[in-house]
Amino acid sequence: MTEEALITGCLQNDPSAQRELYNRYSPKMLSVCYRFSQSREDAEDMLQEGFIKVFTQMHSFQNKGAFEGWIRRIVVHTCINQLKKHKKFNENVDLEYATNVYVREDAVPALMQAKQVIECIRLLPVGYRTVLNLYAIEGYSHKEIGDMLDIEESTSRSQYTRAKAMLESILIRKRIIEKPKTDFQWMAALKR
Amino acid sequence: MRNRQNTDEFEDYLQRQAEHHRMYPSGFLWNNIRESLHGKPKWPALTYIALSIIVTLIVTTILLDPNKNPLQTSSRNISKNVSPKGSLEEHISAAYLTRSTINKVNYSQAVAAVNAVNIQPQQFLQETIVARPSSKNTFQDNSLSFVAASALKPNLIFMQGTEAVVHKDEAAAINDLTLAVKEVQNESGNGGLKQITEEEKMTYFPVVVLTNRKKTSRWEWQAHITPSASYRRLVDENHSTPKTYVTAVPVSANYSIDVNDVVRHKPGIGMEAGLSAGFHLTEQLIINAGLQYNAHGYDIEAFAYKTEPTAVTLTGATTQTLMSFSQYRLTALGYPILLKNRYHEISIPVGVEWRGNFNKRFAWGIGASVQPTYVFNKTPFIVTTNYKSYTEGTNLLQNFNINTSIETYLSYKTGNLRWQIGPQFRYQQSPTFSNKYPIREYLMDYGVKLGVTKSFR
Numbered sequence: 001m002t003e004e005a006l007i008t009g010c011l012q013n014d015p016s017a018q019r020e021l022y023n024r025y026s027p028k029m030l031s032v033c034y035r036f037s038q039s040r041e042d043a044e045d046m047l048q049e050g051f052i053k054v055f056t057q058m059h060s061f062q063n064k065g066a067f068e069g070w071i072r073r074i075v076v077h078t079c080i081n082q083l084k085k086h087k088k089f090n091e092n093v094d095l096e097y098a099t100n101v102y103v104r105e106d107a108v109p110a111l112m113q114a115k116q117v118i119e120c121i122r123l124l125p126v127g128y129r130t131v132l133n134l135y136a137i138e139g140y141s142h143k144e145i146g147d148m149l150d151i152e153e154s155t156s157r158s159q160y161t162r163a164k165a166m167l168e169s170i171l172i173r174k175r176i177i178e179k180p181k182t183d184f185q186w187m188a189a190l191k192r
Numbered sequence: 193m194r195n196r197q198n199t200d201e202f203e204d205y206l207q208r209q210a211e212h213h214r215m216y217p218s219g220f221l222w223n224n225i226r227e228s229l230h231g232k233p234k235w236p237a238l239t240y241i242a243l244s245i246i247v248t249l250i251v252t253t254i255l256l257d258p259n260k261n262p263l264q265t266s267s268r269n270i271s272k273n274v275s276p277k278g279s280l281e282e283h284i285s286a287a288y289l290t291r292s293t294i295n296k297v298n299y300s301q302a303v304a305a306v307n308a309v310n311i312q313p314q315q316f317l318q319e320t321i322v323a324r325p326s327s328k329n330t331f332q333d334n335s336l337s338f339v340a341a342s343a344l345k346p347n348l349i350f351m352q353g354t355e356a357v358v359h360k361d362e363a364a365a366i367n368d369l370t371l372a373v374k375e376v377q378n379e380s381g382n383g384g385l386k387q388i389t390e391e392e393k394m395t396y397f398p399v400v401v402l403t404n405r406k407k408t409s410r411w412e413w414q415a416h417i418t419p420s421a422s423y424r425r426l427v428d429e430n431h432s433t434p435k436t437y438v439t440a441v442p443v444s445a446n447y448s449i450d451v452n453d454v455v456r457h458k459p460g461i462g463m464e465a466g467l468s469a470g471f472h473l474t475e476q477l478i479i480n481a482g483l484q485y486n487a488h489g490y491d492i493e494a495f496a497y498k499t500e501p502t503a504v505t506l507t508g509a510t511t512q513t514l515m516s517f518s519q520y521r522l523t524a525l526g527y528p529i530l531l532k533n534r535y536h537e538i539s540i541p542v543g544v545e546w547r548g549n550f551n552k553r554f555a556w557g558i559g560a561s562v563q564p565t566y567v568f569n570k571t572p573f574i575v576t577t578n579y580k581s582y583t584e585g586t587n588l589l590q591n592f593n594i595n596t597s598i599e600t601y602l603s604y605k606t607g608n609l610r611w612q613i614g615p616q617f618r619y620q621q622s623p624t625f626s627n628k629y630p631i632r633e634y635l636m637d638y639g640v641k642l643g644v645t646k647s648f649r
Contacts, residue, residue, distance in 0.1 A: 012587060013626055015230060022222055027214040034215055048221055052228050056512055114212040121206075136203040137210045141194035164202065177205075 003067055010058045018055055025068065026051070029075045035121055035133050036079040046082050050075035076138055080148050083130060113176065120170045128163030135160050229508065231627040239621055242560040242596045246544040249477055409648035410472040414480070418464040418616055420639025422488035426451045429507065429630040451631055454522060454579045455492070460532070462488030462637055464618075468541065470645070478545045484563065486595075488637055489534035492573060494582050497526035504588075505577045506628035520582040522575065531582060533572045535624075535635070539565040539595060547603070555603045557612070563595040567624075577630060588625040595620050599641055610645040 001009075001020055009017020029050060033043035053074050061070050121129060130149065134140045135156070142160070146153040171177045199207070428451045468482025497519055504514040520531060543561025550556065567589065574585030601614025616639045623632040 013229070013628070015226060018226075018229065019222065022225065026217050026221075030215040030217050031210070031213045035210065040215075043215075044217055044221055047217055048224055048228075051225050055225070055229055056508060059512075114209040117206065117209040118213050132206075135194075136199070136206045139193050139199075144193070167206075168202065 007058065007061065007067065010055060021054075022051055025071055028068075029071065031118070032072060032075055032138075033079055035118060035137070036076075036083060036130060038126070042082070046079045047075070049082070050078040053078060072138075076134070077148070080130070080134075083126065084149070116174065116176050117171070120167060120174060120176065123170055124163055124166055127159055128166060131156055131159040132163040132167065136164070229628075239562065239594070239596050242543075242562060242598060245558070245560040245598070249544055249546045250473070412470045412472070412478070412645050412647045414468050414470060414482070414643050414645040416464075416466060416468070416641055416643035418637075418639040418641040420462040420464065420488060420616070420618070420637040421459045422462040422490055423459045423636045423638070424457065424490055425634045425636065426455060427632040427634070429632060451575065451579065455575055456522075457493065458491045460489040460491055460534070462486070462639070464488075464637075464639065464641075466539075466541070470545065476546055476548055478547060479543070480545060480559075480561075481540065481542045484539045484541050486537040486539060486565070486637075487534070488537075488635065489532060492531040492533060492582065494520040494522060494529050494531050494573075495524055495526040496529045497521040500581070502576045502581045502583045503578070504574065504583065504585075504629065506626075507630050508628045512628070514587070516583045518576070518581040518583040520573070522580060522582065531573045534569060535567055535572070536569045537565045537567050537593075539563040541597070543597075553605045555605070555610070556601070557603065557614075558598075558600045560598045561596065563597065563618075565593045565595050565620075567591050567593060572624070574625060574629065574633075575631060585625055585629070588629045590622065590624065590626055593620055593622050593624070601641065601643070603645075608647055610647070612641070612643045612645065614641055615639070616641040 001017070006017050006021045006024075010021055026047060030043060030047050033046040033050070034040065037043040037046060050071075054071050057074070061067065121132065124132065131145055134145045134148070135142065140148070142153045142156040145151075145156040149156070151159075168177070172179050464484055464486045466482050466484030468480045468484075470478045470480035472478050499517050499519045502516055502518040504516070506512040506514055520529065541561040541563040543559055545557055545559035547555050547557035568591070572585050572589060573582040574588065575582055595618055597616055597618040599614055599616035601612040603610050603612035605611075616637075618637040618639070620635040623629070623634060625631075625633060
C-alpha cells in the first residue's frame with residue numbers, strides 16, 4: 001500500500017489502513033520513545049499515546065513535508081509532554097560526575113552498535129538525555145528545545161555540552177568509540 | 193528545526209546509529225490503540241437472546257429426543273434401543289422386532305402374537321425394516337412373492353435364525369420383488385433356487401414391517417422475501433451534557449434534550465430477499481446459512497435553509513470537529529423537505545430454526561440468525577451534534593456491521609415445497625456510524641417474511 005493510500009485510508013478511519021501505518025512506523029517510533037524514556041514500558045505508553053494522536057490528527061497533515069517526519073514530530077512531542085509531567089529539565093550534573101559515571105558491563109548488551117549507542121544514551125540523566133536527543137538526533141534548535149522544555153536557551157546549550165561530553169566518556173569507556181586524537185576527527189576515531 | 197549542516201561528526205554518528213535502531217512493540221499495544229479509536233466490540237442484548245435461543249433449541253432437542261441423535265443411524269438406534277426383553281406382543285406394539293425376540297418364540301406363539309396385536313398396515317408405509325434370511329439358511333419358494341405382496345401386513349415369513357434387522361437402505365429392496373429375489377438367490381451361493389423342506393417351512397416365522405420413515409435428504413433450500421418497515425433508535429452518548437436548542441428552550445435551561453425528541457423521522461419501506469441452505473440436525477432442528485440483500489431506510493423531516501457551516505464534534509481519545517456545510521435545518525426555517533436515508537446491504541445470515549409439525553402439512557417454527565453485514569451506500573445524512581442541522585455523514589459510515597433477527601412462522605407443505613409466512617424482527621447491533629460520532633443510530637426492521645422451502649430426497 002502506498003503512503004498516499006495509507007493516509008487516505010486513515011483519513012477515512014479505515015482500521016486496516018491504520019494497522020498498516022502502525023506496522024510500518026511503530027518500530028522506528030518505539031526506538032525514538034525508548035531513547036527518551038526510563039523503561040520499555042514507559043516507551044510503549046508514549047508510543048501508544050503518540051499513535052492515537054497521529055490517527056486523530058491525521059487531517060492536519062498538510063502534505064508539505066515527509067509523512068514520517070510529521071509522525072516523528074508528534075511522537076517526540078508526546079514523549080516530551082510525558083516527561084514534563086514528572087521531570088524537571090534544569091538539573092545539572094557536573095562533568096566530574098560524568099567521568100565517574102558507573103557503567104555496568106551488562107548494562108550495554110553486546111548487540112549491534114546502534115543498540116549499544118542507544119543504551120549508552122539512556123544511561124544519561126534524564127535532562128541531559130532529553131536535550132541530547134532533541135538537539136543531536138532530532139535536530140531541534142536550542143531555542144526550540146528551550147520552548148519545549150520550559151527552560152532557557154542557554155540552559156539547553158549548557159545541558160547539551162555536558163550531555164555530549166558525558167556520552168563521549170561513556171562510549172569511550174565502553175570501547176564503542178576510541179578517544180579521538182584530535183578534536184573534530186570523530187569519524188576517523190569511530191570503531192568500525 | 194536547526195540547519196543540519198551545522199552538525200559535527202559526533203552528532204552525525206549519533207544520528208546514524210539512532211536511525212538504524214529498531215524496536216518492535218508488544219502485541220497488545222495495537223489492540224489498545226484500536227480500542228481507543230474504534231471502541232470495544234459490542235454485543236448487546238439481542239445478540240445474547242439470539243444465541244440463547246440457538247443453544248436452548250439445540251440442547252432441548254437433543255435432550256428431549258435422544259433417540260434421534262443425529263450422529264447415529266437409524267439401524268443403530270433400533271439395535272441399541274430395543275430391549276431384547278419383553279414379549280413378542282410388546283415388541284410388535286412398539287413396532288420393533290429383534291432377532292432375540294424372534295428366537296424366543298416359536299411359530300404358533302408368533303402367529304398368536306401378530307393376530308392379537310392387529311397391526312394396521314398404514315402404520316408401516318415406506319421405510320421398511322424387516323428380518324431377512326441369513327446366508328446359511330437361504331430359502332427359495334414361491335412364498336417369497338408374499339414379501340412384496342404383503343409387505344404392509346404382519347404375515348411375512350422369515351427363517352428362524354435370521355440376521356439382525358435390516359438397515360433401512362436395504363429394506364427398501366424388500367418392496368421390490370425382483371430385488372428381493374435376486375438378493376436371496378445371490379445368498380444361496382450357487383445361483384440356483386433351493387427347494388425348501390417341510391421342516392424348514394415350519395421354522396418360518398411371521399415378521400412385521402417395523403418402521404415407516406422414508407429416507408429423505410437432510411438438506412433443504414429456501415428462497416425468501418421480507419417486506420419491512422424500517423425504524424431507527426438514536427442514542428446520544430453525550431446525553432448528559434445540556435444542549436441548547438435553537439427554538440423555545442432557553443439557553444439557561446440546565447437540562448438535557450433527548451435527540452429522539454428533536455429529530456423527526458418516518459419509517460421507510462424496506463425489503464430483504466435471499467437464498468439459504470438448511471441442514472436438518474434432527475427432524476425439528478435446522479441450521480441454515482445463506483446470502484441476503486437488504487434495502488431499508490427512513491425519511492427525515494427537515495427544512496431547506498441557506499447553506500451554512502456546520503460542525504460535528506467527535507469523541508474519542510482526543511476531541512475532533514468535523515467541519516462541513518449544510519443547507520438542511522431541523523427546525524422550521526426555510527421550506528419543509530424530506531431527506532431520504534437509504535441503506536443497501538449484503539449480509540450472510542447464519543442461524544438456527546426449530547420447526548414442529550402439527551400434521552403432515554402444517555407446521556409452526558421459530559428461528560434466529562446472526563447476520564454479518566456489509567453496507568455499500570455512501571450518502572446518509574446525520575444530525576450535527578448541536579442538533580441544529582443535517583449534514584452528510586459518508587465519512588463516518590461504518591461499512592461492516594452485525595445484525596440479528598428473530599422470526600416465527602406458519603408453514604404449509606405441498607409436495608416437496610413448504611410455504612411459510614410469519615413476522616420477523618431485525619436489529620442492527622452496532623451503530624450505523626463510527627463510534628466517534630456521539631449520536632448512535634440503531635436500525636430496526638419489522639417485516640413479514642414469505643418463504644418457500646424445497647426439501648431434497
